[in-house]
Amino acid sequence: MPEVKVASQTIQVPQAGNLLDALLGAGIAVPNSCRAGSCHACLVRCLQGEPEDAQPDALSAAQRQQGWRLACQCRVADDLTVQVFDPLRDGRAASIVGCDWLTNDVLRLRLHPERRLAYQAGQHLVLWADAGIARPYSLASLPDADDWLELHIDCAKPGAFSTAARGFQLGQSLRLGELRGGALHYDPDWQARPLCLLAAGTGLAPLWGILREALRQDHRGPIQLLHLAGEPAAHYLAAPLHALAAQHPQLHIRLVTAAELPAALAELRLVSRQTQALLCGGPASVEAFARRLYLLGLPRNQVLADVFLPRA
Structure with a gap:
């Protein structure tokens, strides 16, 4: 069976086994959500070896060249050495500058990143809370017009991120993960x-x-x-x-x-x-x-x- 190395841990994986399932089964915390290659929460970097990727076009050419893959879309055919996305190392910091409830269940969150984020209206952003909780959200802000990144978080259904979001406070620091295109834009x-x-x-x-x-x-x-x-x-x-x-x-x-x-x-x-x-x-x-x-x-x-x- 092929082996997957993560930091000091080595995992034996059945031939063509799903990479995300293997990591989670070994107790390695990998944020995940849709398992369809859409949310991009399960990013891992391949340091050695190459998995079979069911959605090679889900990430940009630059990301793939850096070794990033979506664990949910990868199957392990040969030995791999991977690095799980670390928001402290691989993400960027942002502070909460607005946190208000538009309804009982919809939180309008406004963030100020420590480094400017170039984006287009309608793009998605992976947002990281404490304890490695990550979820993708669509940006509601307007580039070059709003002084913040705005996200509307639906907290109606229970979940790790929505529970964390109910406790967000002004001035709190969060981490920003991947910015990606999404299907919507204005031409x-x-x-x-x-x-x-x-x-x-x-x-x-x-x-x-x-x-x-x-x-x-x-x-x-x-x-x-x-x-x-x-x-x-x-x-x-x-x-x-x-x-x-x-x-x-x-x-x-x-x-x-x-x-x-x-x-x-x-x-x-x-x-x-x-x-x-x-x-x-x-x-x-x-x-x-x-x-x-x-x-x-x-x-x-x-x-x-x-x-x-x-x-x-």
Whole structure:
């Protein structure tokens, strides 16, 4: 059987065994979430040897050249020496400069990194709390406009990170992990095209940043934004969204609950076949959004979706 060396520990792994499972089974703490190569929480660096990688394109060429791999997507074929991502060594520090509850379950977290982070609206950032707890979150802030990194954390369901987040305090230091692209962005070439932004829950976070980026770039086409929430009080950005709509007549906001969603989707219309759609939320919500757009005849290459996968 091949062997995996981690620091002073050596693990025997069945041929073609999953690297993440092997590390966790040996008691090595590796943060993980989706197990689908999406969240990027399970980064490890291969110092010697090369695993079989099911998703070689999930990381950038620069990251792969540095030896980084996603443990959940790797199978052990030969001996390996790996190094688990260490937020103190491999991440960057950030301090909490804003920490307020937009609803009982949605925490708006604002961070100031010790070193400037270059990013685009809609990108993802892996956030590390104490005790090696890591989760990826979409950035809701606007590059070069906001003086902080903003994330909207859904704490409705119990989990290690959401539990830690309920105890966050101003001035507390966190660590930032990998910044990655995600599916959502704003393209200046869309400036005259209609935009259809459909979000569920905190899937609104990246679309909030992208919406403001579009308006900052003087987007001329009509924009319709639909936000799905469990109840009216859960529309956590209702006031700022309506304020933006009052300033920009091309922006139309619709806030719906789960009970109202079927009627809202049935009433959804496209201004033109040139519409660009951006979807974000849980799997069921994104599927419902995408199905309606398909029935309306919107080409698939004009639909960008970012699915928030549940923790495995």
